[in-house]
Amino acid sequence: xxxxxxTKMTAVQxxxxxxxxxxxxxxxxxxxxxxxxxxxxxxxxxxxxRQRMDYIAYFAQQLINGLVLGSIYGLIAIGYTMVYGIVxxxxxxxGDIFMIGGFIALISFxxxxxxxxxxxxxxxxxxxxVSMAITALYGWTIERIAYRPLRHSFRLAPMLSAIGMSFVxxxxxxxxxxxxxxxxxxxxxxxxxxxxxxxxxxxLSNVQIIVxxxxxxxxxxxxxxxxxxxxxxDMRACEQDQTMAALLGVDVDxxxxxxxxxxxxxxxxxxxxxxxxxxxxDFFMGFVAGIKAFTAAVLGGIGxxxxxxxxGLLIGLIETLWSAYFSVEYKDVxxxxxxxxxxxxxxxxxxxxxxxxxx
Amino acid sequence: xxxxxxxxxxNSRAAGAAFIFKKSLISALVALVLFSxxxxxxxxxxxxxxxxxxxxxxxxxxxxxxxxxxxxxxxxLRQWWGPVxxxxxxxxxxxxxxxxxxxGVAPVLLIFTFLVPVIFxxxxxxLDLGILVLTYVMLGWGLNVVVGLAGLLDLGYVAFYxxxxxxxxxxxxxxxxxxWICLPLAGILAAxxxxxxxxxxxxxxxxxxxxxxxxxxxxxxxxxxxxxxxTGGPNGVSGIPRPSLFGIPLTPGDDGLAARLGIExxxxxxxxxxxxxxxxxxxxxxxxTIRLRRLPIGRAWEALREDEVACRALGINTTTTKLxxxxxxAMFGGFAGAFFATRQGFISPESFTxxxxxxxxxxxxxGGMGSQLGVALAALAMIGGFELFRGFDQYRMLVFGIAMVLxxxxxxxxxxxxxxxxxxxxxxxxxxxxxxxxGAG
Numbered sequence: 001x002x003x004x005x006x007t008k009m010t011a012v013q014x015x016x017x018x019x020x021x022x023x024x025x026x027x028x029x030x031x032x033x034x035x036x037x038x039x040x041x042x043x044x045x046x047x048x049x050r051q052r053m054d055y056i057a058y059f060a061q062q063l064i065n066g067l068v069l070g071s072i073y074g075l076i077a078i079g080y081t082m083v084y085g086i087v088x089x090x091x092x093x094x095g096d097i098f099m100i101g102g103f104i105a106l107i108s109f110x111x112x113x114x115x116x117x118x119x120x121x122x123x124x125x126x127x128x129x130v131s132m133a134i135t136a137l138y139g140w141t142i143e144r145i146a147y148r149p150l151r152h153s154f155r156l157a158p159m160l161s162a163i164g165m166s167f168v169x170x171x172x173x174x175x176x177x178x179x180x181x182x183x184x185x186x187x188x189x190x191x192x193x194x195x196x197x198x199x200x201x202x203x204l205s206n207v208q209i210i211v212x213x214x215x216x217x218x219x220x221x222x223x224x225x226x227x228x229x230x231x232x233x234d235m236r237a238c239e240q241d242q243t244m245a246a247l248l249g250v251d252v253d254x255x256x257x258x259x260x261x262x263x264x265x266x267x268x269x270x271x272x273x274x275x276x277x278x279x280x281x282d283f284f285m286g287f288v289a290g291i292k293a294f295t296a297a298v299l300g301g302i303g304x305x306x307x308x309x310x311x312g313l314l315i316g317l318i319e320t321l322w323s324a325y326f327s328v329e330y331k332d333v334x335x336x337x338x339x340x341x342x343x344x345x346x347x348x349x350x351x352x353x354x355x356x357x358x359x
Numbered sequence: 360x361x362x363x364x365x366x367x368x369x370n371s372r373a374a375g376a377a378f379i380f381k382k383s384l385i386s387a388l389v390a391l392v393l394f395s396x397x398x399x400x401x402x403x404x405x406x407x408x409x410x411x412x413x414x415x416x417x418x419x420x421x422x423x424x425x426x427x428x429x430x431x432x433x434x435x436l437r438q439w440w441g442p443v444x445x446x447x448x449x450x451x452x453x454x455x456x457x458x459x460x461x462x463g464v465a466p467v468l469l470i471f472t473f474l475v476p477v478i479f480x481x482x483x484x485x486l487d488l489g490i491l492v493l494t495y496v497m498l499g500w501g502l503n504v505v506v507g508l509a510g511l512l513d514l515g516y517v518a519f520y521x522x523x524x525x526x527x528x529x530x531x532x533x534x535x536x537x538x539w540i541c542l543p544l545a546g547i548l549a550a551x552x553x554x555x556x557x558x559x560x561x562x563x564x565x566x567x568x569x570x571x572x573x574x575x576x577x578x579x580x581x582x583x584x585x586x587x588x589x590t591g592g593p594n595g596v597s598g599i600p601r602p603s604l605f606g607i608p609l610t611p612g613d614d615g616l617a618a619r620l621g622i623e624x625x626x627x628x629x630x631x632x633x634x635x636x637x638x639x640x641x642x643x644x645x646x647x648t649i650r651l652r653r654l655p656i657g658r659a660w661e662a663l664r665e666d667e668v669a670c671r672a673l674g675i676n677t678t679t680t681k682l683x684x685x686x687x688x689a690m691f692g693g694f695a696g697a698f699f700a701t702r703q704g705f706i707s708p709e710s711f712t713x714x715x716x717x718x719x720x721x722x723x724x725x726g727g728m729g730s731q732l733g734v735a736l737a738a739l740a741m742i743g744g745f746e747l748f749r750g751f752d753q754y755r756m757l758v759f760g761i762a763m764v765l766x767x768x769x770x771x772x773x774x775x776x777x778x779x780x781x782x783x784x785x786x787x788x789x790x791x792x793x794x795x796x797x798g799a800g
Contacts, residue, residue: 164759175754177401
């Protein structure tokens with residue numbers, strides 16, 4: 001995700017580090033200029049101590065950023081892994097569903113603000129519900145139009161149809177909303193200072209808290225849904241054996257539709273969180289985010305729900321840490337390379353079940 | 360967007376009408392909700408950077424009404440056409456005629472292609488289009504080796520196209536090497552990258568293979584964008600030398616081809632030359648593929664596609680089989696890339712996005728997986744169809760996407776049909792894309 005606030009910030013830090021690795025150990029540039037005026041401790045060991053603290057503080061900040069980004073990826077990845085588990089296809093359009101969710105959140109936010117609503121929590125709640133509802137309908141419609149007729153076709157057909165659908169969605173939002181990036185002013189401001197060590201401040205902003213808490217709540221809800229409800233049971237039944245499930249009275253079509261609806265709703269939440277966190281949406285953001293979320297799903301072992309979340313967090317962390325310590329430009333390359341490396345050694349991902357080769 | 364698709368088939372005519380009306384109404388309602396925010400409201404960054412929005416209710420109403428009437432029409436067509444499962448029997452004479460025609464298509468098409476520069480000598484546009492179509496035919500035939508023959512799903516084919524293009528561009532602009540030296544080099548380099556991709560995916564199956572090849576394609580593109588000192592980054596490489604006819608440049612100068620032959624110089628000469636060049640390269644790809652199919656390695660590819668476990672049991676080395684498939688496909692991609700670079704004179708990472716991979720894969724699948732003629736016809740249909748929408752540039756990908764979805768629903772096994780395996784034991788089983796599962800075949 002290029003051109004975002006986060007990457008710009010880390011870019012500055014990375015540049016500082018390149019200029020002066022010792023002084024800028026995880027700090028903003030001006031901090032290193034101010035270093036001589038800071039109270040000096042007696043002796044070298046204290047200085048060293050402080051530098052190690054700086055390092056830890058910097059790492060802690062990156063960890064927070066990575067976990068927040070990872071939550072967003074995880075929410076998208078669940079949609080991929082769920083659809084893969086039940087229908088056995090890569091829903092290539094899922095990343096673009098995420099993008100549509102971001103757009104709908106943006107538009108509904110604009111409308112709510114312009115009709116004079118000022119209470120931020122109310123606005124956020126309405127935006128969340130509206131974008132989840134409409135995006136879920138997108139998921140449902142796409143399944144109905146592009147995937148259901150191909151249910152019993154050969155394997156490649158739904159995937160190609162999904163690639164086509166992804167192009168349709170990208171182009172649809174480009175044509176209907178224009179190609180330019182849509183920025184919004186920060187909606188939620190403020191935050192807490194967690195740690196201040198050696199001149200480096202570890203901050204946890206309110207947006208980050210909201211993203212993480214929303215993700216945790218949704219995950220809990222979702223886990224409950226899969227484990228305890230009738231729908232969840234139907235979904236697990238369809239995952240194991242669709243024909244048998246149908247024989248035992250499970251409405252397979254409806255269950256698959258609901259899978260897409262839930263996946264799209266979670267992607268819509270991810271889109272809204274992305275909008276809140278980075279303050280922008282554009283029509284192409286779904287492609288890269290989608291590939292990375294799919295990477296996350298595969299990394300965690302496709303078909304496994306905890307795996308998707310774990311993979312999302314890992315990809316978020318890898319990406320953030322790589323931008324912080326190595327180079328911002330190659331963060332995507334790093335994420336994809338780690339995917340390839342993991343798959344060489346664990347061909348079914350981290351938590352995936354090994355497939356038995358049958359003759 | 361037609362909304363709900365199937366339902367109980369009504370008996371009486373009146374019930375049918377009510378049924379259609381109800382369905383279309385639901386579709387229109389769904390469309391209304393879907394488009395309410397995305398089309399009904401348009402956002403744009405205002406002059407101060409603040410987002411502003413305005414409503415577009417007429418457009419929204421038009422879209423919803425289009426969906427409503429469109430879905431009535433589709434529903435009527437569906438009832439008129441009858442259930443999809445009905446088998447339509449083609450009368451025998453017509454079937455025989457079709458079979459004869461089918462056999463004749465390939466030679467006629469080949470002769471016509473040879474004559475294109477003669478017939479359309481003065482129509483630069485058609486010649487350019489022909490070159491473009493042939494480039495995609497070549498890419499399709501190259502990918503066909505990997506997907507159609509060996510049954511390995513490759514979503515990152517464009518990476519090899521990029522490697523070929525950049526190999527030629529950088530070798531030619533930095534070291535002044537000629538096209539004819541760079542062409543094999545580009546092919547070899549691309550093949551090496553194919554082997555490099557092949558190694559990590561040897562053990563992978565299914566969608567893991569798809570995602571790794573996709574990631575590989577993205578890695579190559581990202582490295583090209585970011586390695587600015589070598590590749591020029593997003594600005595690309597410009598001033599790539601044009602090809603020469605074995606050392607004789609196609610320029611108006613004294614040593615140019617026109618001067619040597621004693622004819623008047625025309626810029627069309629170069630276009631015609633490029634046309635025959637890509638035609639030769641494409642035919643080379645085709646010939647090599649057809650010949651390889653009859654060699655042990657080609658047989659091994661097809662066996663791998665059919666059953667990997669059986670392959671291993673029979674002592675076929677699946678490692679080398681997979682790697683050679685990747686390398687061969689990549690080499691042809693590299694040739695096509697070098698040609699692309701010399702034809703354009705300028706390349707940038709924008710030409711090597713995932714869309715290209717998807718387009719080439721769509722051509723292979725629509726061509727019926729493994730059928731050489733099918734791939735050529737599918738490339739012609741796809742690129743030609745693209746050109747029809749040149750005027751509406753911003754809607755092009757929209758139409759391409761819709762076409763892909765519709766074609767998958769209508770002819771999921773390809774436009775042209777299947778190809779039988781080169782050899783078989785007792786009965787020939789039709790080949791189709793079912794077999795491209797996952798490198799497992």
